[in-house]
Amino acid sequence: MTLLSLQDLRVTIDTPDGPATLLxxxxxxxxxxxxxxxxxxxxxxxxMTALAVMGLLPAAARAQxxxxxxxxxxxxxxxxxxxxxxxxxxxxVFQEPMTxxxxxxxxxxxxxxxxxWHLGLGRGAAEARALTLLQRVGLPAPRFxxxxxxxxxxxxxxQRVVIAMALACEPALLIADEPTTALDxxxxxxxxxxxxxxxxxxxxxxxxxTHDLAVVWQNTAAMLVMYAGxxxxxxxxxxxxxxxAHPYTRGLLAASPHGLDADLPSGHRLATxxxxxPDPHQRPPGCIFAGRCRRAADACLPRPPAERTLVPGHGVxxxxxxxxxxxA
Amino acid sequence: xxxxxxxRLAALVVTLLVASLVVFLVMEVLPGDPxxxxxxxxxxxxxxxALRAEMGLDKPALERYLIWVGGLLTxxxxxxxxxxxxxxxxxxxxxxxxxPLALIAIVLSTAxxxxxxxxxAAKRNKAADVGVMGFTQLGIAIPNFWFAMLLILLFAxxxxxxxxxxxxxxxxxxxxxxxxxxxxxxxxxxxxxxILARVTRSSVLETLGEDYVRTARAKGLSRRAALWRHAVRNxxxxxxxxxxxxFSFLLAGTIIIENVFYxxxxxxxxxxAIAQRDLIVVKDLVILLAASVVVVNFLVDLLYAVLDPRLxxxxxxx
Amino acid sequence: MIGLAVTLVLVAVAxxxxxxxxxxxxxxxxxxxLQPPSAEHWLGTDQFGRDVLSRIxxxxxxxxxVSLVAVGIGxxxxxxxxxxxxxxxxxxxxxxxxxxxxxFAFPALLSAVMITALFGPGAVNAIVAIGIFxxxxxxxxxxxxxxxxxxxxxxxxxxxxxxxxTRITLDHILPNIASLLIVQMTxxxxxxxxxxxxxxxxxxxxxxxxxxxxxMLNEAQTLMFLAPQLAVFPGLAIMITVLGLNLLGDGLRDLLDPRLxxxx
Numbered sequence: 001m002t003l004l005s006l007q008d009l010r011v012t013i014d015t016p017d018g019p020a021t022l023l024x025x026x027x028x029x030x031x032x033x034x035x036x037x038x039x040x041x042x043x044x045x046x047x048m049t050a051l052a053v054m055g056l057l058p059a060a061a062r063a064q065x066x067x068x069x070x071x072x073x074x075x076x077x078x079x080x081x082x083x084x085x086x087x088x089x090x091x092x093v094f095q096e097p098m099t100x101x102x103x104x105x106x107x108x109x110x111x112x113x114x115x116x117w118h119l120g121l122g123r124g125a126a127e128a129r130a131l132t133l134l135q136r137v138g139l140p141a142p143r144f145x146x147x148x149x150x151x152x153x154x155x156x157x158x159q160r161v162v163i164a165m166a167l168a169c170e171p172a173l174l175i176a177d178e179p180t181t182a183l184d185x186x187x188x189x190x191x192x193x194x195x196x197x198x199x200x201x202x203x204x205x206x207x208x209x210t211h212d213l214a215v216v217w218q219n220t221a222a223m224l225v226m227y228a229g230x231x232x233x234x235x236x237x238x239x240x241x242x243x244x245a246h247p248y249t250r251g252l253l254a255a256s257p258h259g260l261d262a263d264l265p266s267g268h269r270l271a272t273x274x275x276x277x278p279d280p281h282q283r284p285p286g287c288i289f290a291g292r293c294r295r296a297a298d299a300c301l302p303r304p305p306a307e308r309t310l311v312p313g314h315g316v317x318x319x320x321x322x323x324x325x326x327x328a
Numbered sequence: 329x330x331x332x333x334x335x336r337l338a339a340l341v342v343t344l345l346v347a348s349l350v351v352f353l354v355m356e357v358l359p360g361d362p363x364x365x366x367x368x369x370x371x372x373x374x375x376x377x378a379l380r381a382e383m384g385l386d387k388p389a390l391e392r393y394l395i396w397v398g399g400l401l402t403x404x405x406x407x408x409x410x411x412x413x414x415x416x417x418x419x420x421x422x423x424x425x426x427x428p429l430a431l432i433a434i435v436l437s438t439a440x441x442x443x444x445x446x447x448x449a450a451k452r453n454k455a456a457d458v459g460v461m462g463f464t465q466l467g468i469a470i471p472n473f474w475f476a477m478l479l480i481l482l483f484a485x486x487x488x489x490x491x492x493x494x495x496x497x498x499x500x501x502x503x504x505x506x507x508x509x510x511x512x513x514x515x516x517x518x519x520x521x522x523i524l525a526r527v528t529r530s531s532v533l534e535t536l537g538e539d540y541v542r543t544a545r546a547k548g549l550s551r552r553a554a555l556w557r558h559a560v561r562n563x564x565x566x567x568x569x570x571x572x573x574x575f576s577f578l579l580a581g582t583i584i585i586e587n588v589f590y591x592x593x594x595x596x597x598x599x600x601a602i603a604q605r606d607l608i609v610v611k612d613l614v615i616l617l618a619a620s621v622v623v624v625n626f627l628v629d630l631l632y633a634v635l636d637p638r639l640x641x642x643x644x645x646x
Numbered sequence: 647m648i649g650l651a652v653t654l655v656l657v658a659v660a661x662x663x664x665x666x667x668x669x670x671x672x673x674x675x676x677x678x679x680l681q682p683p684s685a686e687h688w689l690g691t692d693q694f695g696r697d698v699l700s701r702i703x704x705x706x707x708x709x710x711x712v713s714l715v716a717v718g719i720g721x722x723x724x725x726x727x728x729x730x731x732x733x734x735x736x737x738x739x740x741x742x743x744x745x746x747x748x749x750f751a752f753p754a755l756l757s758a759v760m761i762t763a764l765f766g767p768g769a770v771n772a773i774v775a776i777g778i779f780x781x782x783x784x785x786x787x788x789x790x791x792x793x794x795x796x797x798x799x800x801x802x803x804x805x806x807x808x809x810x811x812t813r814i815t816l817d818h819i820l821p822n823i824a825s826l827l828i829v830q831m832t833x834x835x836x837x838x839x840x841x842x843x844x845x846x847x848x849x850x851x852x853x854x855x856x857x858x859x860x861x862m863l864n865e866a867q868t869l870m871f872l873a874p875q876l877a878v879f880p881g882l883a884i885m886i887t888v889l890g891l892n893l894l895g896d897g898l899r900d901l902l903d904p905r906l907x908x909x910x
Contacts, residue, residue, distance in 0.1 A: 056545055079551070087548030094546075099539035102558050103638055104565070113557075114547040149637040165547060339747065346748045351760070359764050469836070469888035471843050474863055474881035481874050492870075580755035584844050588867070599848065602763045610763045618751040 002068075003032040003172055003205050004053065009065040011048055011229075013058065020280035022048045022061070024229040024288070030222075032172060035199065035206040037216030037237060039252070040226035043277060046209045049226075050175045053207075054092055055082040070172065088118045091166035093195070095178040097158035101150040107134070107161045108146020114168040133164040137194060156187030163194060170202055177209045192219055213256050217241060225249045228277050228288045230304075235314030244326035245316040247293045248273070253326070287318070295320045332633060340626045347618050348400070352393050355611045361385070366409060366605045379409065383608070396611075405612045410604045415612045418597060425495055426586070426593035429509050430578055433516035438571070441521040445528025445567075446560055449536060460525060467522025472581050476515035476588040483511060493590040512589045516581045520574050527570045531563035538562070565635045572628030576621040647897045652890025660706035669697035671704045671857055680873045689879045692862070693869060698876065701857040702883050708769070708858045709887065712851070713838035716773045717831055720780020725827065727781070728788025729819060732796060733811040742789070746782040753779065755844065762850045772851035776841045780834055787830055791823040825902040832895035836888045843884050859884050 011023040023045045030036045038046045051057050053067055055074055067074040070089065074082065094100040101110060111133055112126035121129065130146055137160040150158055159179060166174055176195055180188035196219055199206045208220055216223050216237060223240055225233040225248065233246040244250045251273040275292030278284055284291065286301040293300070299319055307317045359365050363379040384392055399405060405415035448460035484492035490511055496504040535541065536559045544554040583595035590596070594613065601609035668688075675695030683690045689698035731742040752760075758775030765771055795801055795818070804814050845851035846860030854861060859880040866876035 054546055056542065083548050083550050085548070086546055092546040094539060094543060096539055100543045102540040102544070102562065104562055104636060105558075113544075113549070117553070118548055151638045162543070165543070168547075339744075342744065343747050343751060346744070347751055350748070354760055355764070365764065465889060465892060466885070469885045469892060471840050471847075471860075471863075471881065471884050471888075473844060473847050473860075474877075474884065477863065477867055477870065477877050477881070481870060481877060485871060485874060576750070576753045580753035580844075583755050583759070584848060587848060598759055602759060602850075605763070607763065610759065614752075614756055614760055617756055621751045621753075622747075 001032050002029050003034075003070065004030040004207075005066075005068040006049070006053075007066040007068065009049070009052060009063065009067060011045075011052055011057065011061055011063045013061040015060070015281070018281055021283055022229055022280060023052070023063075024283065025065075026226075026229070026231055028224055028231060028234065030173070030205050030207060032205055033203045034222065035196075035208065035220040037220035037223035038207065038209045038226060039211065039213060039216050039223060041211060041252075041277070044226045045229040046226050047177050048229075050092065050177050050207065050209055053173075053175065054086060054090060056086075084118070087114045087171070088169045089171050090173045090175065091169070091171040093159070093162050093166050093174065093176040093179045096182050097155050097162055098182065100162055101158055103150055106147050106149055107139075107144075107153070108148075111146070111161065111164045111168060114165060118169050129168070130164070133167055134161070136167070136198070137161070137164045138190075139164070154187075155183050156191060159183060159187070159191050160194065163191075163198065167198055167202065171204060173205045173207065174199055175207045175209070178211070179208075180215065181210075181212075195219070213241075213253055225252070228283075229280070230288050230317065231307075232289065232318065233316045234307075235310075239311065239314045242326060243310065243314065243322070245310055245314070245321035245323070246289075246318050247295050247320075247322065248289050250322060250326065251292075289318075333630065336626055336629050340622055343622050344619055347622070348397055348615055349393070351611060351615050351618070352396060355607055355614075356392065357389050362607050366607050368605070382407075400612075400615065406608050408601075408606055408609045410601075410606045411609075415609055418609065419594065419613075419616065422592060422594050422597050424498060425509075425591055426582055426595065429513055429516070429586075429591070429593060430582060432509060432513040433520065433578060433581075434571070436513055436517035437521035437524055440517065441524035442528050442564070442567070444521075445525040446532055446555070446563075448525070448529040449532035449559075449563075450555055452533065457529075460529070464522040464526050467518050468526075470518065472515050472519050473584045473588050475518055476512065476585055479511045479515055480588075493588070495591050495593075508589075508591075512585050512591060515588070516578065516585050519581070520578065523574065524567065524570065528563065528567050531566050532559055535559040535563040565632065568631055568635060569628055572625045572631075575624045579617050579621065647894070649890050649893030649895070649897050652886060653894050656706055656887055656890060657710070659703050660710050663700070663703035663707055667697070667700035667703050669700045671696065671700045672855055680869070680876075682873075682875060690873070690875055692876060693865065693873075698862075698879055701862060702859065702880060704857040705859045705862065705880065705883065706887070708852055708856060709839050709842055709884075712769055712773050712776070712842045713835050716776035716838045716842075717780055717834050719773070719777030720834060721784045721827065721831060723777075724781040724784025724786075725788045725820075728785040728790075729792055729815050731785070731789045732792030732819070733815050739789070742785060746785055749778065749782045755841070758845050758850055767850045767853060769852045769856070772842055772845045775845070776838050779841070780838070783834060784827070784830065787826065788823065791826055792819045795819050795822055825898075829895050829899045829902065832891055832898060836891035836895070839884065839888055839891070 005028075007027050009023050009026040010021070012019045012021050026045070026049055028036070038049065040046050048057070052063050053069070053074065055077070057063060063075055065075070069085065074085065077085070101107070108127060108130045111130040112121075115121045115126040115129055116123070127146065131141055134144060134146060135141065139157060139160050144157070150161070153161065174195070179195065180191050183191060192215065195206065195208075198204070206220070208216070210216060220237050222235065223237045224231050225240070225246060227248050233240060233249050240249070244253060255272055273292055278288060278291060284301070286303055287293070287296070287305050290296040290300040297320065305317050305319045307315045308321075309315050310321065356362055361380075363376050363383060363385060364371065367376055367379060380386060384395065387395075403416060405419070407414050408418055411418060444460045444463070448457040451457045480492045483490040491508050494508060496508045498505045536555070538559070541554050541558050544558045545551070549557065582593065583599060585591075586593045586595035587599055594617070598610060598613045598617075601613065673696065675691070678691055678695040679693050681687055681691040687697050687699065689702065692698055692701070727742050727745075731739040757778050758772060761771045761775050792815070801814060801818055804818055809817070842851055842858075843860035843863070846858040847864045849861075849864065852858035852861055862880040863877060866873070866880070870877055
């Protein structure tokens with residue numbers, strides 16, 4: 001059953017230099033209980049997609065298209081209705097655990113806040129539930145009292161608190177936006193494992209946003225590759241990794257510092273993708289990646305390439321996709 | 329926390345010591361013969377001698393300083409030359425006016441400034457924001473004593489609803505006394521409120537951009553709930569510091585405003601003591617007022633630690 | 647920029663009053679006293695029949711002169727102290743900052759009270775009192791801004807090149823905080839105008855017969871029931887001046903952003 005369906009989502013933002021296009025026709029579907037990785041460079045629009053789903057776009061941004069969630073178009077809902085979705089049905093884990101928590105409120109209060117707000121629990125009931133949630137994310141009392149303040153915890157421990165907050169109302173969808181980027185390596189694996197466990201346990205769908213291909217490979221069943229506000233490749237994670245049909249996807253792999261860690265054989269040379277992301281104020285009419293693509297030809301320039309299906313479920317928006325196996 | 333308090337306490341003591349030393353040097357050593365200043369050029373030699381003896385001017389400066397500081401610490405502030413009563417009695421008499429006046433002014437300015445500042449921040453660049461900012465520009469630019477005169481013109485001269493000055497005294501009952509303090513308190517509060525509203529606005533704007541406000545919104549809190557529960561609560565921490573700093577301006581304002589309204593408070597006392605060259609009273613009042621500024625700021629530092637848990641305890645958990 | 651325009655007009659009026667005023671400011675005309683505003687006397691006359699407009703114009707000179715010197719004292723002592731604290735750190739910094747804390751306990755009015763109690767009231771004493779109060783403001787600002795500059799690469803480069811602390815302060819630190827100081831001076835100038843008016847109102851500042859806005863308001867207060875207009879115009883002059891200076895300061899700050907914002 002489809003839980004979340006984006007149809008031709010376009011987001012523009014007003015800047016002093018005129019409107020800039022941040023998302024240019026993003027569409028995808030995510031079924032209940034499934035996991036989806038969204039990967040791309042910083043600025044490719046993956047966080048903007050998450051904020052659009054949350055209804056928390058910056059004030060200057062305009063969204064068009066449809067975001068269907070549990071059968072309702074979130075873009076058509078008023079603010080009150082959105083508030084009943086946020087935190088209740090869709091929850092989010094942010095990149096920076098150091099700043100995502102309010103420094104002057106106890107972690108117990110912050111976990112309990114959503115419970116009291118959405119479920120109308122009393123103080124005692126909310127506190128009891130917060131205690132259970134903190135325990136579930138690996139912060140058991142009495143060592144981690146709910147009376148602690150965020151500054152008394154490490155980065156990984158704070159991210160656990162953020163996850164507990166997100167789980168509080170048992171939402172149907174968890175969006176994790178670069179949840180481990182700010183953490184040290186050991187905490188990274190623990191946090192990803194925790195997210196995988198709790199989403200499986202509660203039957204939550206997971207949208208995992210990252211710039212790290214290895215994280216997608218290890219944690220998601222399906223994935224999207226985004227570039228400059230467009231989806232350039234999508235499919236089952238194993239399928240996409242086996243083929244890496246879009247030149248950008250291959251560039252991303254070549255440019256990732258530690259390849260895919262132990263699970264994929266590494267040993268390739270670290271590369272950079274030459275050129276620059278196009279100016280969001282003046283996007284070229286044709287393929288958005290053509291300016292940096294070694295395979296680009298004249299046919300790429302007049303209009304954007306339509307997405308073609310390579311095998312069922314694996315699509316790529318490219319006229320000249322790679323058809324050999326992905327380099328390991 | 330204990331270390332923090334001790335540090336602040338040490339700084340407080342040092343500042344007070346230096347302040348008392350400077351006041352003493354300026355008021356007693358620099359002028360040469362304070363008795364001559366107090367009595368003027370036409371004083372008779374025997375009155376001068378009597379005053380010198382009473383002030384202990386025959387003793388060395390260091391001894392006089394120690395006696396003075398000792399007196400301050402034990403509550404013996406000496407005897408006013410012109411009033412003939414102890415300075416302590418004078419202060420006790422008049423603080424009953426000055427303290428309530430200052431408190432009313434603080435309450436008024438806070439009650440006005442914080443909602444206005446939050447409103448302006450929440451409606452950034454909208455009409456309400458522009459209006460509040462315009463009001464604060466005026467509030468800062470208006471001299472408080474002139475504002476006081478305008479209040480008198482309006483409420484006492486034209487409408488005749490409130491007295492133009494004087495103090496009914498608390499013996500006359502709570503309301504009559506409060507009525508006489510109302511216009512002075514408003515005049516004191518306006519410039520404070522203007523500054524405080526600006527500080528509140530910029531502080532709230534800053535916290536509204538913080539990640540934890542976005543987290544609160546992601547939890548499903550409405551814009552208003554996120555504003556009040558997360559942004560405002562955190563924004564008030566620096567605002568409290570500014571309120572502490574404003575206390576010294578409030579004192580300065582009291583000296584002027586008590587004179588505008590002919591209120592027999594500490595501010596007017598210090599002013600009259602100058603006119604009568606009663607150096608004993610001036611010296612004691614200056615150090616008392618300075619001490620109150622230092623002590624208030626010390627208390628604000630402590631309050632800061634109470635409001636911001638990051639300043640309280642050690643790390644935990646790691 | 648409204649602020650700039652208001653400030654320029656004010657300075658122009660003040661300079662004009664040095665050579666010409668509608669009426670001589672000191673000539674007493676008792677039969678023509680307490681006139682309401684009219685074609686001859688735009689703002690009316692005071693209790694001695696002197697032209698209020700002329701006296702307000704001359705009062706501008708007084709306000710500007712007192713405030714200028716007072717801010718000059720504050721910046722002239724405060725900026726070197728702050729720069730020294732940032733360059734030397736350690737004990738020097740501690741002493742400067744303690745001195746700051748201590749001056750802070752004495753609002754301008756309180757130090758003015760001490761000074762006038764000893765030396766008698768007067769414009770010079772008012773200048774000294776306001777100036778003293780300005781010292782910690784500039785010291786604190788300079789130290790804070792200079793400290794962050796000392797961490798920057800180009801200063802580090804100069805140190806590696808063997809430049810002395812004084813040279814670096816003069817060549818690199820001060821030029822880089824000049825705009826910040828100019829903005830603060832504008833703000834302190836406005837505050838000094840307010841403080842001078844307050845002191846003169848109390849009779850601790852400029853002495854009669856020299857015209858001063860604060861003193862004019864003081865005299866107007868006793869006549870408030872007779873001639874309320876006298877209590878209005880000098881106050882308006884103060885308010886417009888301070889408003890203009892504050893707007894000028896805001897405008898300058900916006901102009902010099904974002905560099906300023908980072909330094910503060």
